Amino acid sequence: xxxxxxxxxxxxxxxxxxxxxxxxxxxxxxxxxxxxxxxxxxxxxxxxxxxxxxxxxxxxxxxxxxxxxxxxxxxxxxxxxxxxxxxxxxxxxxxxxxxxxxxxxxxxxxxxxx
Amino acid sequence: xxxxxxxxxxxxxxxxxxxxxxxxxxxxxxxxxxxxxxxxxxxxxxxxxxxxxxxxxxxxxxxxxxxxxxxxxxxxxxxxxxxxxxxxxxxxxxxxxxxxxxxxxxxxxxxxx
Numbered sequence: 001x002x003x004x005x006x007x008x009x010x011x012x013x014x015x016x017x018x019x020x021x022x023x024x025x026x027x028x029x030x031x032x033x034x035x036x037x038x039x040x041x042x043x044x045x046x047x048x049x050x051x052x053x054x055x056x057x058x059x060x061x062x063x064x065x066x067x068x069x070x071x072x073x074x075x076x077x078x079x080x081x082x083x084x085x086x087x088x089x090x091x092x093x094x095x096x097x098x099x100x101x102x103x104x105x106x107x108x109x110x111x112x113x114x
Numbered sequence: 115x116x117x118x119x120x121x122x123x124x125x126x127x128x129x130x131x132x133x134x135x136x137x138x139x140x141x142x143x144x145x146x147x148x149x150x151x152x153x154x155x156x157x158x159x160x161x162x163x164x165x166x167x168x169x170x171x172x173x174x175x176x177x178x179x180x181x182x183x184x185x186x187x188x189x190x191x192x193x194x195x196x197x198x199x200x201x202x203x204x205x206x207x208x209x210x211x212x213x214x215x216x217x218x219x220x221x222x223x224x225x226x227x
Binding site: 031032034042043044045046049051089091093101102104105106107 | 147154157158159162204213214215216217218220
């Protein structure tokens, strides 16, 4: 059974703090790693998709890195704002998965206090 | 928005009754998925479809069936709802080219009493 682990489960930071969290996934047969942002009462929204070892993606104050050899990805938020409060999901797919389906972690819930 | 709607958005039903949830897309994407979201579990795949009349099981398919008679609609049926099926259900669509980027619908909150 393939497992995707995210840590921490939850995080409380002050406005202006920078923060990061981790997604760990199986390093064998890697195909792609996705990050989604999920606000309460809304649907998950795609942030990044990464496929190559060493990939780095950035969108505004949010960035992500990928290490496929050791099986982890980091998501960084610089200068957190209250509107960054959300659950951040990562999802992994591999060649061997049925139709390349995504396997989701349980998410990291970020709360940013003004 | 990716042109995905789900209906109903909220439903309360009783144990033992049949329930059908509908996902409708206007994007002509080949792949459609049904997930459930529960506290402590994240998103878990129930069933997915890779074309009209082509479906397959996901991780938590017991107690659910699906049908796809046309590209734009993917139906999820609970033949006899149980309290353990109380959840938020999300539909997603994908072109399934390359990295399988998925776009999610707004969700359906189902409560089984």
